[in-house]
Amino acid sequence: MSASTIVPWVIGNWKMNPTLSSIQEWTEQFGQCLQQAAISEEQCHIAVAPTFIALSKVQADFSLYSRKVHAVAQDVSRFEGTGAFTGEVSATLLKDSQINHVLIGHSERRELLADDTDVLRQKLTNALQTGLTAVFCVGESLEQREQGVAEQVVLQQICDIASVVSDTQWESQIIIAYEPIWAIGTGKTASAQDAQAMHAKIREGLKQLTSSGDKIAILYGGSVKPENAEELATCADINGALVGGASLKADSFYKIAQAFAQAK
Structure with missing residues (x-):
């Protein structure tokens, strides 16, 4: 498998949004979009990360769809198992x-x-x-980019986890999401060329850490929206998107998923 043959992932990060009533409306609308123009699992993996209190609701709603849509946790505790850790949710x-x-x-x-x-x-x-797949996020600040150390910062963030990831886990349980911090929720986005350049560097770094470097999906995040999704989707080393604000609207999120499904 090469980077160009990786099935893309489009993941919506809802952050601390929305209300349960809005989620019901969202899941109904997104289900209608899939019915009107299906996106197969072979074309694109689709997932949404709601708040912890909405995970079960979203998972139940998604189970009614004709295709798999994954519910993703936004975080996990550093403590394992169960026990006296108020407010924490473990991998277990x-x-x-x-x-x-x-x-x-x-x-x-x-x-x-x-x-x-x-x-x-x-x-x-x-x-x-515990057997979870981790979407590991990396990215640089505007100051770091302006100082010319963006690549160094991002690659170091990946190297920081190398000691706890086996070669088998790199291939089967790791997705990388590159999010330039200066482009998250600001309306700004890296150009497709800049995003591809960083993704290529990440791919190069991964290949130095693991023999599975060509098999790991690298997603772009940073004000991804329908208007720029198609161009981003055509980039060789961009294997999907981690979508923030645009994922709160079912039709916008569907259009982004459709762009990656059709491009790849």
């Missing part, structure tokens, strides 16, 4: 609830909630050992 509990995918390392977790390298390693270790 996620797996027990049949949630098989989790976001780890999103810039908002790193910057606002003090998820440092040690914490991220602990979270990733627990997720992988």
